[in-house]
Amino acid sequence: MKNNFKITKGLDIPITGIASLEVVSAGESEIWSVNPNDYHGVIPRLLVRVGDLVKAGTPVYSDKNRPEVLFVSPISGVVTNIVRGEKRKLLNILIKADAQTEYVPFPIRNPLEMSGDEVMKTLLESGLWPTLRQRPYDTIADPHKTARDIFVTGFDSSPLAPNYDFILKGQGADFQKGLDALTRLNEGKVFLGLSVNSHAPELNQALRVEICRFDGPHPAGLVGIQINQIKPVNKGEVVYTANALDVLAIGRFFNQGKTDRTRLVAITGPMVRKPCYVRCKPGIPMKTLLEGNVYKEASLRYVSGNALTGKQTETDGYLSANAHQVTVLKEGEGIHEMLGWALPRLNLFSFSRTYFTKLVRRFQPEKAYEPDTRLLGGERALIMSGEYEKVFPMDILPEHLTRACISGNIERQEELGIYEVAPEDFALCEYVCTSKVQVQQAVRDALEKLKAENGD
Amino acid sequence: MRPTFSEGGKLSKLHSVFEGFEAFLFVPDTTSHSGVHIHDSIDSKRTMSWVILAMVPALLFGMYNTGYQHFLAIGGLVDKGFWEIFGWGALAVLPYIVVSYGVGLGIEFISAQIKKEEIQEGFLVTGLLIPLILPIGVPLWMVAVATAFSVVFVKEIFGGTGYNIFNVALMTRAFLFFAYPAKMSGTSVWVTTRGSFGFGAVLPVVDGFSGATPLGQAASAVGDSVHFTNIVGQPLTWWDMFLGFEPGSIGETSTLAILIGAIFLIVTGIASWKIITAVFAGGIGSILLFNALAVNIYMAVPFWEQICMGGFAFGAVFMATDPVTASRTETGKWIYGILIGVLAMIIRVLNPAYPEGMMLAILLMNIFAKLIDYYVVQGNIDKRLKRSAAAAKKGGNHE
Numbered sequence: 001m002k003n004n005f006k007i008t009k010g011l012d013i014p015i016t017g018i019a020s021l022e023v024v025s026a027g028e029s030e031i032w033s034v035n036p037n038d039y040h041g042v043i044p045r046l047l048v049r050v051g052d053l054v055k056a057g058t059p060v061y062s063d064k065n066r067p068e069v070l071f072v073s074p075i076s077g078v079v080t081n082i083v084r085g086e087k088r089k090l091l092n093i094l095i096k097a098d099a100q101t102e103y104v105p106f107p108i109r110n111p112l113e114m115s116g117d118e119v120m121k122t123l124l125e126s127g128l129w130p131t132l133r134q135r136p137y138d139t140i141a142d143p144h145k146t147a148r149d150i151f152v153t154g155f156d157s158s159p160l161a162p163n164y165d166f167i168l169k170g171q172g173a174d175f176q177k178g179l180d181a182l183t184r185l186n187e188g189k190v191f192l193g194l195s196v197n198s199h200a201p202e203l204n205q206a207l208r209v210e211i212c213r214f215d216g217p218h219p220a221g222l223v224g225i226q227i228n229q230i231k232p233v234n235k236g237e238v239v240y241t242a243n244a245l246d247v248l249a250i251g252r253f254f255n256q257g258k259t260d261r262t263r264l265v266a267i268t269g270p271m272v273r274k275p276c277y278v279r280c281k282p283g284i285p286m287k288t289l290l291e292g293n294v295y296k297e298a299s300l301r302y303v304s305g306n307a308l309t310g311k312q313t314e315t316d317g318y319l320s321a322n323a324h325q326v327t328v329l330k331e332g333e334g335i336h337e338m339l340g341w342a343l344p345r346l347n348l349f350s351f352s353r354t355y356f357t358k359l360v361r362r363f364q365p366e367k368a369y370e371p372d373t374r375l376l377g378g379e380r381a382l383i384m385s386g387e388y389e390k391v392f393p394m395d396i397l398p399e400h401l402t403r404a405c406i407s408g409n410i411e412r413q414e415e416l417g418i419y420e421v422a423p424e425d426f427a428l429c430e431y432v433c434t435s436k437v438q439v440q441q442a443v444r445d446a447l448e449k450l451k452a453e454n455g456d
Numbered sequence: 457m458r459p460t461f462s463e464g465g466k467l468s469k470l471h472s473v474f475e476g477f478e479a480f481l482f483v484p485d486t487t488s489h490s491g492v493h494i495h496d497s498i499d500s501k502r503t504m505s506w507v508i509l510a511m512v513p514a515l516l517f518g519m520y521n522t523g524y525q526h527f528l529a530i531g532g533l534v535d536k537g538f539w540e541i542f543g544w545g546a547l548a549v550l551p552y553i554v555v556s557y558g559v560g561l562g563i564e565f566i567s568a569q570i571k572k573e574e575i576q577e578g579f580l581v582t583g584l585l586i587p588l589i590l591p592i593g594v595p596l597w598m599v600a601v602a603t604a605f606s607v608v609f610v611k612e613i614f615g616g617t618g619y620n621i622f623n624v625a626l627m628t629r630a631f632l633f634f635a636y637p638a639k640m641s642g643t644s645v646w647v648t649t650r651g652s653f654g655f656g657a658v659l660p661v662v663d664g665f666s667g668a669t670p671l672g673q674a675a676s677a678v679g680d681s682v683h684f685t686n687i688v689g690q691p692l693t694w695w696d697m698f699l700g701f702e703p704g705s706i707g708e709t710s711t712l713a714i715l716i717g718a719i720f721l722i723v724t725g726i727a728s729w730k731i732i733t734a735v736f737a738g739g740i741g742s743i744l745l746f747n748a749l750a751v752n753i754y755m756a757v758p759f760w761e762q763i764c765m766g767g768f769a770f771g772a773v774f775m776a777t778d779p780v781t782a783s784r785t786e787t788g789k790w791i792y793g794i795l796i797g798v799l800a801m802i803i804r805v806l807n808p809a810y811p812e813g814m815m816l817a818i819l820l821m822n823i824f825a826k827l828i829d830y831y832v833v834q835g836n837i838d839k840r841l842k843r844s845a846a847a848a849k850k851g852g853n854h855e
Contacts, residue, residue: 352496378479
């Protein structure tokens with residue numbers, strides 16, 4: 001079986017503000033939040049009320065459609081407020097933290113000695129099950145569906161992504177325990193996708209998994225691309241996907257008997273003064289996380305995640321439960337470039353050869369750019385052809401699949417491979433699109449509709 | 457200024473005009489609200505303006521050639537300096553550009569206002585393509601009517617930019633060709649003997665004047681081989697045809713200028729090199745076949761002369777590569793291009809009714825472009841189904 005893959009299509013977007021390899025501890029914060037909106041496709045069913053005492057690991061809400069999937073509190077304290085939005089949509093569950101975090105105790109067990117069902121039950125109770133996602137539909141893994149295989153990505157190639165080698169340093173035991181837990185979940189294999197540039201022994205010497213190496217630009221680190229290269233998903237099959245950093249949390253749970261969501265979050269972006277790694281838990285207020293570390297001259301956009309697939313967070317918001325990175329960008333409103341589309345614009349990055357980007361980077365290979373959030377154009381119908389194909393290294397026709405998603409043609413979507421993809425796979429297509437089509441949203445809407453149609 | 461033009465303001469009916477000018481002068485500062493937070497700096501205005509840049513060599517040479525052919529026809533070419541010739545030609549071509557853009561953009565603004573959408577840049581390119589594919593002798597009012605027809609019936613009713621099936625500029629020419637054939641072909645339309653800017657009396661021509669283009673000459677030639685001549689009877693060399701000193705549509709004559717445009721478009725990645733290469737390959741391949749079979753002297757014309765004649769090169773570089781109307785899959789582009797080249801040569805050489813085959817070949821292939829894509833996509837679908845079936849079978853064997 002082929003284990004080395006060269007990805008030729010794709011694009012690495014050079015942005016300033018990559019996190020330096022230092023760790024800083026986050027400041028103290030009184031109020032934390034659990035956000036049901038962090039997870040897509042979940043209708044939350046509240047399990048606590050205002051005034052309830054919770055520990056780290058107490059279930060706070062569950063999925064209405066799958067009540068066994070629990071979402072737990074990252075810290076211990078008392079529930080102070082349930083924030084609802086329009087139509088009583090659950091926005092935040094605010095918790096006032098204790099001085100010392102208390103954890104819900106779980107037995108310390110070795111997953112290799114447990115059956116698959118037991119491992120699954122334990123993961124569901126621990127609140128760590130939501131870190132496993134599935135294809136098709138790119139939702140939280142369905143515990144009732146047996147996965148053919150499990151794919152773990154061991155690196156992130158997105159712009160300014162955290163360095164997994166650095167984060168996993170010294171955590172080999174926990175990481176391996178997490179992988180062992182995954183191996184118990186089904187009859188198939190666990191594949192670990194690694195970059196050829198990764199040398200960390202914690203990743204490269206992982207046991208009981210099939211290691212596959214990827215060489216090439218982004219999106220080589222996306223698990224969807226890796227699946228398509230290694231062993232594509234066929235109609236009717238289900239695969240689970242995970243991220244090495246979440247597998248680390250799973251392993252730590254089995255080794256320590258508690259749901260400790262402490263993680264290193266990379267603070268990145270052109271508007272960050274000192275990009276670095278912060279040790280914190282999810283649910284921390286963004287204000288605390290980014291205290292004094294951002295340039296305040298312009299209005300800013302906080303993104304939980306990377307600049308391509310991350311979720312916009314309010315400045316008084318909270319870190320998403322599944323975020324390992326924060327990107328701080330400048331909002332582009334109010335920037336008026338006169339006749340900008342006709343000028344050379346040497347300070348802007350472009351994949352297109354109508355700008356001098358390639359020429360400039362030949363003389364300055366290390367040049368990085370400071371993008372803002374503007375569309376840099378108007379939304380149009382699809383005009384140029386062949387754009388998406390240049391940054392989409394799967395054997396799926398991205399433009400035709402996008403068209404099928406926009407027009408709602410379900411049969412066509414199925415024929416063209418909608419079961420294999422997630423919106424994040426199309427992020428680069430959306431980035432390079434001349435017509436500024438909202439590709440990721442179109443794919444997400446199509447996947448939701450398909451899931452409802454199929455009754456999954 | 458904005459509130460005056462917005463809904464409820466005094467000039468709200470001209471909102472799309474205001475937005476059009478604002479979008480033309482400034483890069484919009486709208487920020488992204490879904491999906492990616494950052495975007496590439498490429499946009500459709502940049503793409504369209506680059507295509508216009510690529511057409512500029514053909515346009516400039518076309519202006520010069522119009523003047524050149526005019527003075528050659530009425531005599532006195534040797535006395536005229538470069539700027540006089542160019543200036544005369546430019547003033548002769550300018551009304552066509554003004555009419556084309558004026559009518560086309562006017563209709564586009566009205567459509568955008570009706571649809572309450574932003575005006576789109578598609579017509580920036582079409583507006584310049586239309587004059588370049590017309591003979592200089594066409595009356596201006598015909599250009600206006602044809603442009604209006606094309607923009608409304610070929611583009612807007614399908615949904616505007618990005619939704620048209622047929623190439624809009626080529627449909628303008630086709631409309632003129634079929635509605636007013638006497639003004640679009642023959643031997644009197646390719647060189648103008650009027651005064652410049654559409655004014656002035658028709659001037660007398662020198663002895664031996666014949667306005668026939670090389671295409672016309674080849675189609676009507678008798679004898680043992682085709683002898684190309686220019687409009688005053690002197691022999692026309694291949695070099696003349698390549699550089700473009702021959703009668704023809706305004707922008708089509710100079711293969712060199714078109715080549716410069718082609719290199720520009722390919723290097724910047726705006727036009728598909730696959731389509732351009734495929735059109736030339738298909739065309740040259742057919743010519744070689746005709747040379748081998750040569751039943752008449754037209755079929756014996758060698759390929760290096762054939763590709764410099766008529767609108768073949770211009771169509772290959774600027775018309776066939778229109779991404780909206782061409783095939784969109786990479787494999788499809790090859791098939792689409794080759795078929796255009798082959799059909800253009802077949803219509804040109806074998807069909808006595810149409811001297812120029814390129815326009816009809818491209819319009820015909822516009823119909824089939826999506827059919828070609830359909831089969832390429834079907835191939836991708838079949839591959840996926842086969843893989844799925846094989847996996848299901850393997851899974852079944854393990855039961």
